[in-house]
Amino acid sequence: MIEGPNISGIAALIGDPARANMLTALMSGKALTASELALEGGVMAPTASSHLQKLVAGGLITVRKQGRHKYYTLAEDDIAELLERLMGVAARTGQMRVRTGPKDPALRRARACYGHLAGNMGVQMLEAMLRDGMVAGHAGALEIMPLGLEKMRALGVEIEGLKLPVCKPCLDWSERKNHLGGQLGAAVFKRLIELGWMRRRPDSRVVAFSAEGLRQFEIHFPKDGKIL
Amino acid sequence: MIEGPNISGIAALIGDPARANMLTALMSGKALTASELALEGGVMAPTASSHLQKLVAGGLITVRKQGRHKYYTLAEDDIAELLERLMGVAARTGQMRVRTGPKDPALRRARACYGHLAGNMGVQMLEAMLRDGMVAGHAGALEIMPLGLEKMRALGVEIEGLKLPVCKPCLDWSERKNHLGGQLGAAVFKRLIELGWMRRRPDSRVVAFSAEGLRQFEIHFPKDGKIL
DNA sequence: AGTATAGTTTCACTAAGATCGAACTATGAT
DNA sequence: ATCATAGTTCGATCTTAGTGAAACTATACT
Numbered sequence: 001m002i003e004g005p006n007i008s009g010i011a012a013l014i015g016d017p018a019r020a021n022m023l024t025a026l027m028s029g030k031a032l033t034a035s036e037l038a039l040e041g042g043v044m045a046p047t048a049s050s051h052l053q054k055l056v057a058g059g060l061i062t063v064r065k066q067g068r069h070k071y072y073t074l075a076e077d078d079i080a081e082l083l084e085r086l087m088g089v090a091a092r093t094g095q096m097r098v099r100t101g102p103k104d105p106a107l108r109r110a111r112a113c114y115g116h117l118a119g120n121m122g123v124q125m126l127e128a129m130l131r132d133g134m135v136a137g138h139a140g141a142l143e144i145m146p147l148g149l150e151k152m153r154a155l156g157v158e159i160e161g162l163k164l165p166v167c168k169p170c171l172d173w174s175e176r177k178n179h180l181g182g183q184l185g186a187a188v189f190k191r192l193i194e195l196g197w198m199r200r201r202p203d204s205r206v207v208a209f210s211a212e213g214l215r216q217f218e219i220h221f222p223k224d225g226k227i228l
Numbered sequence: 229m230i231e232g233p234n235i236s237g238i239a240a241l242i243g244d245p246a247r248a249n250m251l252t253a254l255m256s257g258k259a260l261t262a263s264e265l266a267l268e269g270g271v272m273a274p275t276a277s278s279h280l281q282k283l284v285a286g287g288l289i290t291v292r293k294q295g296r297h298k299y300y301t302l303a304e305d306d307i308a309e310l311l312e313r314l315m316g317v318a319a320r321t322g323q324m325r326v327r328t329g330p331k332d333p334a335l336r337r338a339r340a341c342y343g344h345l346a347g348n349m350g351v352q353m354l355e356a357m358l359r360d361g362m363v364a365g366h367a368g369a370l371e372i373m374p375l376g377l378e379k380m381r382a383l384g385v386e387i388e389g390l391k392l393p394v395c396k397p398c399l400d401w402s403e404r405k406n407h408l409g410g411q412l413g414a415a416v417f418k419r420l421i422e423l424g425w426m427r428r429r430p431d432s433r434v435v436a437f438s439a440e441g442l443r444q445f446e447i448h449f450p451k452d453g454k455i456l
Numbered sequence: 457a458g459t460a461t462a463g464t465t466t467c468a469c470t471a472a473g474a475t476c477g478a479a480c481t482a483t484g485a486t
Numbered sequence: 487a488t489c490a491t492a493g494t495t496c497g498a499t500c501t502t503a504g505t506g507a508a509a510c511t512a513t514a515c516t
Contacts, residue, residue: 004252004315004332004335004401004433005315005318005319005401006248006318007242007248007251007252007311007314007315007318008242008243008244008245008247008248008249009318010314010317010318010321011239011240011241011242011243011248011314012239012240012243012244013239013243014235014236014239014243015236015239015240015241015242015243016236016240016473016474017236018474018475019236020234020235020236020239021236023235024232024235033492033493034492034493034494035491035492035493043474043475043476044475044476044477045476045492045493045494046475046476046477046478046493046494046495046496047474047475047476048493049493049494049495050473050474050475050494050495051474053494058321059317059320059321059322060321067483067484067492068482068483068484068491068492068493069483069492069493070492070493075321076320078313078316078317078320079317081313082310082313082314082316082317083235085306085309085310085313086235086238086239086310087232087233087235088306088310089238089287089306089307089310090233090234090235090237090238091233092287092304092306093238093286093287093288093303094287107232137365137369141365141406173232173233178369205232244503244504246504246505261462261463262462262463262464263461263462263463271504271505271506272505272506272507273462273463273464273506274463274464274465274466274505274506274507275504275505275506276463277463277464277465278464278465278503278504278505279504281464295462295513295514296461296462296463296512296513296514297462297463297513298462298463457516458515458516459514459515459516460513460514460515460516461512461513461514461515462511462512462513462514463510463511463512463513464509464510464511464512465508465509465510465511466507466508466509466510467506467507467508467509468505468506468507469504469505469506470503470504470505471502471503471504471505472501472502472503472504473500473501473502473503474499474500474501474502475498475499475500475501476497476498476499477496477497477498478495478496478497479494479495479496479497480493480494480495480496481492481493481494481495482491482492482493482494483490483491483492483493484489484490484491484492485488485489485490485491486487486488486489486490
């Protein structure tokens with residue numbers, strides 16, 4: 001009869017529009033305050049407070065108090081992966097938003113996904129890394145290869161002190177392919193911003209490439225027909 | 229501000245206990261009738277009817293009418309994967325059911341996951357297949373190798389006419405590792421039952437191995453220390 | 457034809473929970 | 487000390503959606 005874990009509780013938490021919007025905002029990987037999340041959720045402060053308590057109690061997000069602010073983040077990687085997967089199903093079944101924002105194409109092109117690069121560019125990057133043998137896949141897990149380590153060092157990516165699993169695939173809702181996730185994904189993301197190749201749009205998950213950044217990106221992670 | 233697909237609709241559909249139980253029941257891969265699903269959901273027929281309509285409208289399940297019965301199944305593979313992932317999060321955050329059923333250990337050991345073998349045994353099988361080079365992983369996708377084809381034929385698995393992707397990994401909520409999914413996973417599952425190595429428990433996702441089946445399984449998909 | 461079963465529709469009831477104004481606490485700034 | 491801002495608690499209101507009894511349609515069996 002009734003078997004296995006109780007999924008309805010978790011799903012119900014995500015099932016409220018205000019909470020779903022808050023969680024989606026947290027997918028950017030940035031820690032957000034209660035007020036910011038109230039804005040994202042489209043509700044007043046008391047309502048947001050109540051929602052946030054429920055999300056914390058449900059283990060979906062965690063809080064860190066800093067001065068008079070409270071910073072919220074997604075609790076674990078698996079939450080981000082779950083949300084990304086939900087977006088995949090929602091996109092496939094045509095449950096896009098009523099008013100499609102102008103940022104939608106930009107969002108599909110490049111965006112932050114819980115601290116790593118997602119969208120068309122993110123998928124292209126992982127595909128290039130696989131093609132060049134920088135990483136290799138095993139049963140849905142990803143492993144970094146010596147060539148990858150070398151390349152990452154050359155790019156100046158901080159790879160020391162990363163926790164296992166260093167890299168893992170993350171299914172992309174807009175591309176329906178994997179992009180690079182895990183600690184390595186986050187480290188690369190950080191480095192690409194440091195290098196000035198791309199920049200986060202404020203208050204958005206959208207990531208914008210500079211002209212030079214795009215050029216460099218295409219050299220290091222070419223679309224196909226690897227020449228390097 | 230508000231970006232990306234609208235996840236709250238899908239999540240809300242799964243967020244109701246009755247609907248969640250129905251969906252969990254459908255994870256067995258069997259097509260179930262409205263009455264059976266009413267029983268699984270713990271609600272009366274009219275209520276179930278209403279729920280099923282919503283699930284169909286939301287694209288989570290599909291109906292097939294046959295005589296005076298209506299058979300419901302999960303709409304797509306990605307729904308099953310989403311549910312399995314939800315179970316993973318639910319299990320991690322300790323949202324197990326209030327009254328843990330006696331079948332819980334059996335469920336963790338071997339169960340049907342939308343038509344393929346999941347649980348400890350399922351994970352063991354995929355790991356053995358990877359170790360022996362029967363399948364290989366690429367960026368979260370799985371590919372069958374010549375050796376795998378040969379072995380599958382030897383076992384009598386029906387591998388002709390499978391649609392791509394033939395096999396793919398599916399994250400297991402109880403093991404937090406991947407098991408073999410996709411068309412190949414379903415074909416192997418079917419064959420193992422045909423061979424009498426295992427049998428489905430009625431009205432449950434639990435799969436029980438026979439003594440001989442277990443022996444054979446351990447020979448073909450050994451835990452580790454491949455000898456074959 | 458008559459009866460049984462599968463599933464749906466209608467409807468009224470109920471309960472859960474989302475919402476926010478107002479008052480409150482806590483921290484920081486001047 | 488005083489004021490401003492961040493966040494919470496309380497309480498009242500309101501909406502939404504789940505629920506099943508009763509009556510209905512549709513298919514199947516005999």
